[in-house]
Amino acid sequence: MTNAFAVSKHEEGAGTIRLSVRGEIDDEVSDVLAQIIANAAAQPRVTTVIVDLERVPFLAAAGIRALLEGRAAALQHGRAYQVVNARGVVHGVLATTGLLSLFQTVVRRAPAHR
Numbered sequence: 001m002t003n004a005f006a007v008s009k010h011e012e013g014a015g016t017i018r019l020s021v022r023g024e025i026d027d028e029v030s031d032v033l034a035q036i037i038a039n040a041a042a043q044p045r046v047t048t049v050i051v052d053l054e055r056v057p058f059l060a061a062a063g064i065r066a067l068l069e070g071r072a073a074a075l076q077h078g079r080a081y082q083v084v085n086a087r088g089v090v091h092g093v094l095a096t097t098g099l100l101s102l103f104q105t106v107v108r109r110a111p112a113h114r
Contacts, residue, residue: 005029007036015047022055025063037070041077049074054085059093
């Protein structure tokens with residue numbers, strides 16, 4: 001089993017982009033994640049950026065920074081920003097830091113892709 005970092009982008013319609021993250025979010029990948037989120041937020045006709053952490057087993061302090069920078073970029077472009085499906089340790093980290101409500105964190109399933 002691998003925890004290799006990867007992000008896949010899914011356009012869900014109505015201006016919503018879901019970024020499905022896989023792997024650990026640590027110092028090595030945090031800048032890349034922040035840039036991916038910022039790029040998604042800067043796209044024309046985007047209204048909402050959703051960062052899906054369902055397949056993220058670990059979130060370091062640098063990962064928290066990346067999520068905060070992503071939120072700042074989304075807000076700068078007038079986009080809604082949400083972090084979903086944080087589980088286990090990742091949910092605990094977001095709860096301990098008080099970020100669950102800031103990120104509007106919920107457990108939400110992605111729509112089935114055909």
